[in-house]
Amino acid sequence: METIIQIRGGRIRFAEFELCINSWNLLPGLTSVTGPNGSGKSTFLRTILGINSLASGERICGLDRNLLGYVPQNYRQALIPWETCRGNFLRFKGIELQPALTRLEKLGFFEKDFDKRPSQLSGGQCQRIALVRELALKPKVLVLDEPYSSLDKKSVIIASEAISEFIETGGSVIMASHQAMLPVLQSKITSELLISRTSDNIAEIEVCLV
Amino acid sequence: MPRLVLLFVILFWIAASFLFPLNRFFLPNAVSLVGTVLNTSFLLDLLMNLSITFIRVGAGTVIALLVAIPLGILMAKNAAARSLAEPVIDFVRGIPIAMLFPIFIFFVGLGELSRILMVITLAFPIVALSVYLSARPNEDNSERIAYFNLRKGLLSRETLLRMVIWEALPGVLTGTRLAISLGLVVVIVTEMYFVASSGIGWRAFRAYENFQIDSLYFYIFIVGLSSMLVNRFISRLKF
Numbered sequence: 004m005e006t007i008i009q010i011r012g013g014r015i016r017f018a019e020f021e022l023c024i025n026s027w028n029l030l031p032g033l034t035s036v037t038g039p040n041g042s043g044k045s046t047f048l049r050t051i052l053g054i055n056s057l058a059s060g061e062r063i064c065g066l067d068r069n070l071l072g073y074v075p076q077n078y079r080q081a082l083i084p085w086e087t088c089r090g091n092f093l094r095f096k097g098i099e100l101q102p103a104l105t106r107l108e109k110l111g112f113f114e115k116d117f118d119k120r121p122s123q124l125s126g127g128q129c130q131r132i133a134l135v136r137e138l139a140l141k142p143k144v145l146v147l148d149e150p151y152s153s154l155d156k157k158s159v160i161i162a163s164e165a166i167s168e169f170i171e172t173g174g175s176v177i178m179a180s181h182q183a184m185l186p187v188l189q190s191k192i193t194s195e196l197l198i199s200r201t202s203d204n205i206a207e208i209e210v211c212l213v
Numbered sequence: 214m215p216r217l218v219l220l221f222v223i224l225f226w227i228a229a230s231f232l233f234p235l236n237r238f239f240l241p242n243a244v245s246l247v248g249t250v251l252n253t254s255f256l257l258d259l260l261m262n263l264s265i266t267f268i269r270v271g272a273g274t275v276i277a278l279l280v281a282i283p284l285g286i287l288m289a290k291n292a293a294a295r296s297l298a299e300p301v302i303d304f305v306r307g308i309p310i311a312m313l314f315p316i317f318i319f320f321v322g323l324g325e326l327s328r329i330l331m332v333i334t335l336a337f338p339i340v341a342l343s344v345y346l347s348a349r350p351n352e353d354n355s356e357r358i359a360y361f362n363l364r365k366g367l368l369s370r371e372t373l374l375r376m377v378i379w380e381a382l383p384g385v386l387t388g389t390r391l392a393i394s395l396g397l398v399v400v401i402v403t404e405m406y407f408v409a410s411s412g413i414g415w416r417a418f419r420a421y422e423n424f425q426i427d428s429l430y431f432y433i434f435i436v437g438l439s440s441m442l443v444n445r446f447i448s449r450l451k452f
Binding site: 054071076077080081083095096097 | 354360364366367369375379
């Protein structure tokens with residue numbers, strides 16, 4: 004099987020402690036990352052993407068970084084602040100604007116919202132833009148850090164369906180979320196990563212295949 | 214509320230000018246001050262000298278910005294640049310600017326260039342440090358830096374450069390406000406106490422020498438007001 008992303012003997016240092024993961028290979032489908040607050044989920048996701056470095060061990064990525072999609076926990080920071088909603092799509096190469104805007108309309112956007120800057124939009128609207136834009140960039144791997152934190156129930160359902168559709172077209176998703184997965188995504192889970200503190204300054208990531 | 218207080222103070226001062234024999238060294242007579250000020254040649258002279266002072270401050274600040282902004286950004290993005298530049302900036306910052314004025318006079322003589330060099334030397338470390346602190350990775354921008362670093366292959370150079378400038382902007386504005394305020398102080402002091410023949414500082418000192426106390430108080434008020442207006446203008450800039 005082609006390696007998408009793999010970590011071997013990984014130790015990640017952050018805050019006052021260390022996160023350990025012996026061996027992990029990204030599988031197609033949905034990988035769920037769970038753990039208590041402050042356990043290092045966001046740091047781990049950034050390490051998968053190559054944003055943070057491993058303190059030791061090896062990260063292998065068989066993909067061009069342009070094929071890695073990411074919606075950070077602080078989704079506003081993924082948006083270009085001086086551009087409108089429309090501009091936030093147009094500035095990126097390879098995006099088809101109209102399908103993306105249509106998707107945003109399904110998520111509750113109106114025409115006038117497309118000409119607003121992030122500072123003029125709510126948190127939920129900004130999160131939807133960040134998610135739809137990443138899907139429109141057609142990545143092979145999509146990393147989502149709390150993608151539902153500011154979404155209403157209806158938007159959570161629509162967003163989950165969009166993520167499910169992405170997986171069905173061959174994409175892999177790694178998602179950290181405190182919210183329970185909807186059934187449409189439950190069936191797509193192929194592995195679960197559980198982060199737990201084993202001592203004062205060490206946390207371990209347990210890989211469970213589904 | 215502050216405007217009401219100010220209005221009350223002004224009205225009280227005007228009333229006091231009519232009712233009490235004010236000692237003009239401590240509080241000029243409102244009526245005579247208005248009479249001095251409402252004079253075309255006084256106002257034209259004031260405008261000209263104030264402009265000259267601000268041109269000196271402005272020239273020095275702009276030159277400092279042209280060097281300090283790129284340096285601050287470089288320090289924020291490159292550890293080697295930071296380790297080289299930071300000690301130099303701290304060293305320059307530690308020297309009282311008045312100590313350098315004689316040195317500048319030795320090098321470039323008594324003239325505009327020495328004053329402008331003072332402003333540049335004062336403004337440069339302030340702006341460089343402000344820009345560095347604004348643009349460096351911190352809690353507020355670390356995820357933005359991380360995300361756009363990951364996605365840089367899909368963005369134009371212009372967008373990426375603009376993002377860097379965007380992050381530096383708060384530092385640029387803060388540094389510029391500080392630099393202008395302090396630059397104004399330095400330029401006015403050099404105009405007052407070192408050979409000068411123009412500028413609001415020079416005018417104020419002439420007023421002091423000729424016991425034109427009304428004018429002196431008015432010049433002080435105008436300098437404070439001008440500085441406040443410039444700062445307000447900069448703080449309201451939106452991008």
